[in-house]
Amino acid sequence: MxxxxxxxxxxxxxxxxxxxxxxxxxxxxxxxxGFDEIPPLADTIETLKRSSDVFYGYLAENGELVxxxxxxxxxxxxxxxxxxxxxxxxxxxxxxSRLIEYVFARYPDFSAYIVSTxxxxxxxxxxxxxxxxxxxxxxxxxxxxxxxxxERGRKLRNRSADSD
Numbered sequence: 001m002x003x004x005x006x007x008x009x010x011x012x013x014x015x016x017x018x019x020x021x022x023x024x025x026x027x028x029x030x031x032x033x034g035f036d037e038i039p040p041l042a043d044t045i046e047t048l049k050r051s052s053d054v055f056y057g058y059l060a061e062n063g064e065l066v067x068x069x070x071x072x073x074x075x076x077x078x079x080x081x082x083x084x085x086x087x088x089x090x091x092x093x094x095x096x097s098r099l100i101e102y103v104f105a106r107y108p109d110f111s112a113y114i115v116s117t118x119x120x121x122x123x124x125x126x127x128x129x130x131x132x133x134x135x136x137x138x139x140x141x142x143x144x145x146x147x148x149x150x151e152r153g154r155k156l157r158n159r160s161a162d163s164d
Contacts, residue, residue: 002060002095003059004057004058004059004099005056005057005059006055007056007068009049009051009055012045014057017064018048019043019045021066021067021085021087022043022083022085023040023041024085024087025085025088026040026085027041028088029121029124032120032122032123033119033120033145034120034144035141037142038118053071053083054072055069055070056068056069056071056099056102056103058098058099060090066087066090066095067085067090067096067099068084068085069083069084069099069100069102070082070084071103071107077110077111077112078111078114079107080114081100081103081113081114084099084115084117097127097130097131100127100131110153111153112151112153113152114150114151115128116147117147117148117150118146118147119138119147125148128150128152129150131152132152133150133152134151134152135149135150136150136151137149
């Protein structure tokens with residue numbers, strides 16, 4: 001069983017490890033949804049270090065980073081899960097679930113939690129639905145590619161203003 005820690009974004013070797021993990025994970029999502037312009041795939045060590053996201057890493061017993069989640073309070077009272085990544089050879093070991101549970105425990109006072117993923121990324125859609133996330137918006141981001149945004153927390157309110 002691994003451990004979860006806030007990642008020190010000033011630690012160059014850890015950020016390099018995070019970038020490698022992110023690249024592998026998001027390349028797989030890109031294949032799943034048929035879209036290779038997912039923003040995390042454009043990241044560099046420098047852009048990760050400058051990111052306003054707070055990163056938490058799942059470290060295997062040997063200290064290797066095998067999963068990570070990032071969050072940001074983009075709106076007051078709403079915490080957005082901005083990134084979720086697990087090394088493909090570590091899939092189906094509960095790492096993503098433990099990362100989400102960790103975020104909920106660390107940030108219990110938010111009225112809503114938001115996440116977005118490619119609509120065709122069935123493993124991610126199923127994961128978030130298991131945690132009570134409900135889709136409230138879908139948008140085409142490229143021909144044939146749709147992004148679904150989901151919310152957990154308060155009762156869904158009219159978000160038509162957000163869709164404009």
